[in-house]
Amino acid sequence: TPVDYIVVGAGPGGIIAADRLSEAGKDVLLLERGGPSTGETGGTYTAPWAAGSGLTKFDIPGLFETLFNDANSFWWCKDVTTFAGCLVGGGTEVNGALYWYPTDLDFSTANGWPSDWTNHNPYTNKLKQRLPSTDAPSTDGKRYLTQVYDVVGELLKPLGFRSITINDDPNSKDHVYGYSAFDFLDGKRAGPVATYLQTALERENFKLLTYTNALNVVRNGSAITGVRTNDTSIVDGVYTLKPGGRVILSAGTLQTPRLLFRSGIGPSDMITLVQGNAAATPFLPDESDWIDLPVGDNVSDNPSINLVFTHPDVDSYDNWAEVWADPRPEDAEQYLEDQSGVLAAASPRLNFWRAYPGSDGKTRYMQGTARPGAASIDTENDYDINKVFTITCYLSTGITSRGRVGIDAALTARPLVNPWLTDPVDKQVLLTGIKEIVSAIGNVSDLVMITPDNTTTVDDYVNDYDLTAMNSNHWVGSASIGSVVDSHAKVMGTDNLFIVDASILPALPMGNPQGAIMSAAEQAIAKILAL
Numbered sequence: 001t002p003v004d005y006i007v008v009g010a011g012p013g014g015i016i017a018a019d020r021l022s023e024a025g026k027d028v029l030l031l032e033r034g035g036p037s038t039g040e041t042g043g044t045y046t047a048p049w050a051a052g053s054g055l056t057k058f059d060i061p062g063l064f065e066t067l068f069n070d071a072n073s074f075w076w077c078k079d080v081t082t083f084a085g086c087l088v089g090g091g092t093e094v095n096g097a098l099y100w101y102p103t104d105l106d107f108s109t110a111n112g113w114p115s116d117w118t119n120h121n122p123y124t125n126k127l128k129q130r131l132p133s134t135d136a137p138s139t140d141g142k143r144y145l146t147q148v149y150d151v152v153g154e155l156l157k158p159l160g161f162r163s164i165t166i167n168d169d170p171n172s173k174d175h176v177y178g179y180s181a182f183d184f185l186d187g188k189r190a191g192p193v194a195t196y197l198q199t200a201l202e203r204e205n206f207k208l209l210t211y212t213n214a215l216n217v218v219r220n221g222s223a224i225t226g227v228r229t230n231d232t233s234i235v236d237g238v239y240t241l242k243p244g245g246r247v248i249l250s251a252g253t254l255q256t257p258r259l260l261f262r263s264g265i266g267p268s269d270m271i272t273l274v275q276g277n278a279a280a281t282p283f284l285p286d287e288s289d290w291i292d293l294p295v296g297d298n299v300s301d302n303p304s305i306n307l308v309f310t311h312p313d314v315d316s317y318d319n320w321a322e323v324w325a326d327p328r329p330e331d332a333e334q335y336l337e338d339q340s341g342v343l344a345a346a347s348p349r350l351n352f353w354r355a356y357p358g359s360d361g362k363t364r365y366m367q368g369t370a371r372p373g374a375a376s377i378d379t380e381n382d383y384d385i386n387k388v389f390t391i392t393c394y395l396s397t398g399i400t401s402r403g404r405v406g407i408d409a410a411l412t413a414r415p416l417v418n419p420w421l422t423d424p425v426d427k428q429v430l431l432t433g434i435k436e437i438v439s440a441i442g443n444v445s446d447l448v449m450i451t452p453d454n455t456t457t458v459d460d461y462v463n464d465y466d467l468t469a470m471n472s473n474h475w476v477g478s479a480s481i482g483s484v485v486d487s488h489a490k491v492m493g494t495d496n497l498f499i500v501d502a503s504i505l506p507a508l509p510m511g512n513p514q515g516a517i518m519s520a521a522e523q524a525i526a527k528i529l530a531l
Ligand code: 6FA
Pocket: 008, 009, 010, 011, 012, 013, 014, 031, 032, 033, 034, 083, 084, 085, 086, 087, 088, 089, 090, 091, 092, 094, 095, 096, 097, 098, 099, 100, 212, 213, 214, 215, 250, 251, 252, 253, 255, 256, 259, 473, 474, 475, 500, 501, 502, 503, 511, 512, 513, 514, 515, 517
């Protein structure tokens, strides 16, 4: 049966879209290519020690780091070369869950937004009501494994940083640090899946279909009539719209472009690749109907550089390597008892921000994230592996470097031009920020940086850094507002095709992006409903 809205992709953009549209009385079909994630969604992938609890790898915050070293990693999209979550919740089920309420600067015209989007506060407030952040996620309200917070605080204070509750004052992002904030509730991963999706599921006018992969939109010139999928139980796999219906693409920054290319929308070099693909070419509109838009351009992702340290007070928590198969018994027991303790949070413990002027007159921000353990250590120093922690330095709002994403001949979604530090001023600012942190090490007794080690300069370390290791998984901008979608999030040149996900953000927000993406989704739906 035809519906008012087909939403493609159950990540944060798609879930918020589907919930708000169904709340407004629209018939909504949400198509998700992946399967269940948390126990609440029917997921069953459980650590041996949590068997029978109903708490999966996705529910238990402390299992976050195990997502990256598990042979059975069914959650990653296999036809995307970057990390992308293909399961109910999308990125929010596989992410570190760091969650920042957006700043005014995030939605400013200076950051690329149209002027009628700059008043984000009503939408951010709607988001906060549905999904509040917490910087003390353990159900007993206590904080655990706080040594990294204490040591990094000692490093930052002499540099003029002050400690704040970060989400109490979102616009303060210069010389501040605080406890890491997450979108966890009741000691479990929550995000839009535990909140918005649950209210949608209670409505009769809402339906979620999992394992349903959208391939292209079906269109008659500028009018979209439906979405073609891999579903063999319906005619041609096509879900159709009612007259006046709309399609919303929420497949993420890498995968929304692929859907557009396969629908004849985007730069001709990408559509030509679709034309050359035997499986896709029969469904491509005639060339006279192709819509030329800069889909895939203007993409950004935070360049990030890891610094690894040791300090005698720190507990590296075995770099989270044992939490799946062999956790510390008292921590596992405590978590199962009432979702409290170390395992009620993901790995980050502290975040900080600092603004830097660039030589081009533009201000850029650096964000730091500190966590026990390290993903990679490259050192000639002797060190105690049990005392290791990492500070990841990200360059965020204000960066000018951009890249491009697209597809290859096999239709795998991938970066085509890397977005990191293509502008030398970005690199200079990131170097300045890292050097400032390094300059303060001597203020903390027994603090030692082991990567880069004492035989490597910071300049060499950054210059030689493996580019792909700079990937922060924060891709935005492939269908930027103002160039691919208009200020109602409608794809230009179409009557009824919209995009609500990270791809419409014209530039990176101040912190890890999911909060800004969710606020943007609230705002986009309000604008779409008002059309
Ligand atoms: N963001 C944060 O704010 N904080 C973090 O700590 C954080 N950490 C990570 C992280 O550790 C990793 C490993 C990754 C990959 C991302 C992280 N992010 C973090 C970024 C954040 O999760 C993303 O920015 C955010 O989830 C993007 O939201 P979108 O709605 O734009 O897109 P998603 O990729 O989340 O969702 C797309 C959904 O569409 C998926 O469920 C996918 O399966 C589905 N889909 C894709 N193509 C489809 C198709 N053709 N048919 C049907 N469904 C499709």
